[in-house]
Amino acid sequence: MTIMKTVTTPTETETRQTFESQTSNTTSTVDKTENETETENENENHDPTRETGNRQLERHMTKTYRAALIGCSRMGAFIDNEVAGNASVALPYSHAAGYEACPRTDLIAGSDVRQDVLDRFGERYGVAQAHRYIDYRALLSTERPEIVSIATQPEQRAEIILDAVEAGVRALYVEKPLCASVNEAYRIRDAVRANSVALNMGTNRRWQPGFHAMRTAIDGGAIGKLRTIVVYATGTLFNTTSHWFDICQYLAGDATPVWAHAWLPGSEHLVVDDTVTDEPNASGAYGTLTGVTVHFLQSPRPNDIEAIGDNGAITAWGAGTSFTMRTRPASGGAWTDAQFPYYANTSSTLHIIEDLVGALDRGDDITAGGIDVAVTNTELIFGFIESFRANGSLLMMPPKGSTARFHRSGFKARTPTFAT
Ligand SMILES: NC(=O)c1ccc[n+]([C@@H]2O[C@H](COP(=O)([O-])OP(=O)(O)OC[C@H]3O[C@@H](n4cnc5c(N)ncnc54)[C@H](O)[C@@H]3O)[C@@H](O)[C@H]2O)c1
Incomplete structure (x- = not known):
């Protein structure tokens, strides 16, 4: 299978090298010994130009990484049966289907506390009984996977991530939202x-790829200086708005959020002291250090997002099903329809996995998403909650000292669609 790897943006390319460019790079560090590499300091570990030596890279190119899945339900293993035919989604979409399709990963084990879900996962993905675990800690210690996916609910995520790191896992593909509180996010980081x-x-x-094309067009100046982003149907704060926060961060060049204000319309009763007892609806806004203001509406307009600049706007319709652009010359005049760049819609899940494989090949922790992006996402979620707790007042970001935690006492996991 051919996998499009160039999902990084020009900005990211300045700070991250793709696997391909590293494999073809024969400069400076080619003579570096493994010992020298091990003694490099922490800063150098984050240096994208760092090489671990071409001999190591050649050896890695044929290596297949051992992947394991914790949480084998919908996003973990079976959601492709629900989203097949959705125009914004390119399959494979579940983690397990992604590992199955990726030529560089072997899905060797799985864990779920629901025996029936675990067994259906094993049968579907050819994971034998001996490699199916009710207790994920037993999976970690027995199977020693290099990549671990965590597709449980956010309330369980921090503990599992921390256990996986403790067990020596080298790469993590974790579902959104990252976890259930800001403090958990900082411990994970x-x-x-x-x-x-x-x-x-x-x-x-x-x-x-469609959103990558959108950001490339913004970075290239197609709509002038980016000023405003509007999300039309924000949805629930943890499950859905976490997606929107991330794509807004991405489109705005991952600029640091500096303020936020929000309300939880119709969901005010769900915040009880420090506990968010169920998924609240959210509406509000935040601003970035670069002067972009992002607005989150609860309107009937489904899953559209618009980026507006001085000289035009790009609209992504239906969570990226299609894109349209209107622009005007920098000298002024009316906005007219313009051609949105061509892109081929390929599997986002595969891109996530391939990006982790690239980091493992290089022996570093540099990814095109990353822990900082995930922590900022958590800060935005709790920035909205803390602003609401302060009667919707403007809150400086990050929400320092946030004591709120997401905890749904009555949550019941859904039965996945095992077959279509
Ligand atoms: N990226 C996306 O587009 C997308 C789509 C759907 C869901 N999600 C996210 O994926 C996550 C999972 O969603 P879902 O709908 O599959 O949820 P789910 O509740 O159906 O599945 C979670 C699974 O984790 C298992 N589990 C819970 N605790 C466990 C533990 N300690 N050890 C092992 N297994 C455990 C549960 O038994 C369940 O089968 C959520 O955070 C959700 O927001 C993301």
Whole structure:
């Protein structure tokens, strides 16, 4: 299978090298010994120009990485049966289907606390009984996977991530939202950084070629200076708005959020003291250090997002099903329809996995998503909650000292669609 790897943006390309460019690079560090590489300091570990030596890279090119899945339900294993035919989605979409399709990964084990889901996962993906675990810690210690996917609910995520890092896992593909509180996000960041673990979060739109084309057009000046982004149907804060926060971050060049204000319309009763007891609806806004303002509406207009600049706008319709652009010359005049660049819609899940494989090949933790993006996403979620708790007042970001935590006492996992 041919996988499009160039999902990084020009900005990201300045800070990250693709696997292809590294494999063809024969400069400076080619003579470096493995010992020299091991003694490099932490800063150099994050240096995108760092090479671990071409001999190592050649050896890695034929290596297949051992992947395991924790949480074998919908996004973990079976969601392709639900989203097949959805125009914005290119299959494979579930983590397991992604590992199955990726020539560089072997799905060797799975864990789920629901025996029936675990068994259906094993049968579907050819994972034998001996490699199916109710207890994910037993999976980690027995199977020693190099890549671990965590597709549980956010309340369980931090503990599992921290256990996986402790067990020596080298790469993590974790579902969104990252976890259930800001403090959990910071603990995850500390552990991942300290152990140089590559991490990508499953905010798939960042990895969709259409949104990559949208950001490339914005970065290239097609609509002039980006001023405003509007999300028309924000949805629920943890499950859905986490997707929107991420794509807004991405389109605005991952610029640091500096303020936020929000309300939880119709969901005010769900915040009880420090506990967010169920998924709240969210509406609000945040602003970035670069002066972009992002607005989150709860309108009937489904899943559209618009980026507006001084000289035009790009609209992504239906979560990236199609894109349209209107522009005017920098000298002024009326906005007219313009051609949105061509792109081929390929699997975002595969791009996430391939990006982690690239980090493993290089022996670093540099990804095109990453822990910082995932932490900012969590800060935005809780920035909205803390602003609401302060009667919708403007809150400086990040929401320092946030004590809120997401915890749904009555949550019941859905039965996945095992077959179409
Ligand atoms: N990226 C996307 O487009 C997308 C789409 C759907 C869902 N998601 C996200 O994926 C995550 C999972 O969603 P879902 O709909 O598949 O949820 P789900 O509740 O159906 O599945 C979670 C699974 O995790 C299992 N689990 C819970 N605790 C566990 C533990 N300690 N060890 C092993 N297994 C455990 C549950 O039994 C369940 O089968 C959520 O965070 C959701 O927001 C993302």
